[in-house]
Amino acid sequence: MDTDPFAAQREIAAALDVAEHFDIETEWRCRVAFLAEELQRAGRKSLVLGISGGVDSLTAGRLCQLVVAGLRTQGYDARFVAMRLPYGEQRDAHDAEAAIAFIEPDQILRVDIQPAVDATLQSMIDAGASFGDAHAADLIAGNVRARQRMIVQYAAANALHGLVIGTDHAAEAVMGFFTKHGDGACDLAPLTGLTKRRVRALAEHLGAPFNLVQKIPTADLELLRPLHPDEMALGVRYDAIDDFLEGRPVGREVAERIVSVYRNTEHKRAGPRTPPSRRVSWED
Structure with a gap:
């Protein structure tokens, strides 16, 4: 990391x-x-988005x-x-x-993901996988x-000739605060480049309820720490x-x-790494 973390501030933004x-x-x-x-360019007919109750999906959904x-x-x-996708x-x-x-x-589609998630984890345990301690x-x-x-969401988009909408924005992206191929996956990401306060400002401008705009953000993915605030994580x-x-x-x-986390999570924002090009010129 550079000795001066402020040198990277403008570059990262x-x-x-x-x-x-x-x-x-x-x-x-x-x-x-x-x-x-x-949507029109892709020749699709629907936009599909999971609604969690947080301001990001609220804003993208509106x-x-x-x-x-x-x-x-x-x-x-x-x-x-x-889509409502509770566990x-x-x-x-x-x-x-x-x-x-x-x-x-x-349209609203409600799908409980618990049976599929539990079956996946149990199948891994049955296969001999070890997940470490309880926290891990x-x-x-x-x-x-x-x-x-x-x-x-992608299954629904396939069935409804649609595109999947993501909720990632700059404040989450800089910290790598998303699951790779999970909430980080989508076809269109309309909140890209917005900070969290700008997402909130946009939601408020669109008329969203104040309590939802100012709700304490939580990914709520951990059962041992339910509704654990993002900022603590x-x-x-x-x-x-x-x-x-x-x-x-x-x-x-x-x-x-911020700079340290940004650099350590670069793999989450990039596509798959590939070997160096070995193309041979047709003139050789």
Whole structure:
């Protein structure tokens, strides 16, 4: 790591496409246009997104509904499908239902992922796999839950001629705070480049309920630590991450933490590594 963690601040913000200036009217219209164009370009008919009850899926979901409503006025047959994907009983299910009530999706699909997740983990145990101590096993199971949710979303998108929408944004991307091939997988990522505070501002601008906009973020993937706040897992507050990405002053310890995690999680933001090119020129 560089001796000066601030030297990488602008470089990282640029790599994650964080705009220096934020105009909310421009942002939401640009992202709606992006989704509309990509759906039509792909020749698909639906946008599919899992709704967790957090502000990220709330915001992405509302953008999706605005997109399909607008396309239908132009004669393009499109719909937004919201998916509820609990693992058994979701502790904050009321927030997810409130989010869906605000978004008003065209269709709601509810799939309990617990049977599939439990069967997968048990099959691995039966095969002789070892998950380590209880904490390690809980983390592994959490990632299986995240990936199972994406399996279901892609199955739905296949059946409904749709594209899967992701909720990743710059504040999560910089910290690698997503499951590789789980919530990090998608066809379209409309929140890319936004910090957490900008996601919240966008949600508020779109009319989302205040309690959902300001809800304490939690991935809620660990059974041993239910509803564990993201900021405790990250070891740094979202406000500090946002300040770093938006080019504002932050403490050295915060900057060092963010830069270190960013570099250590590069593999999560990149595609598969491949061998060096061995192509031979046709002229040789």
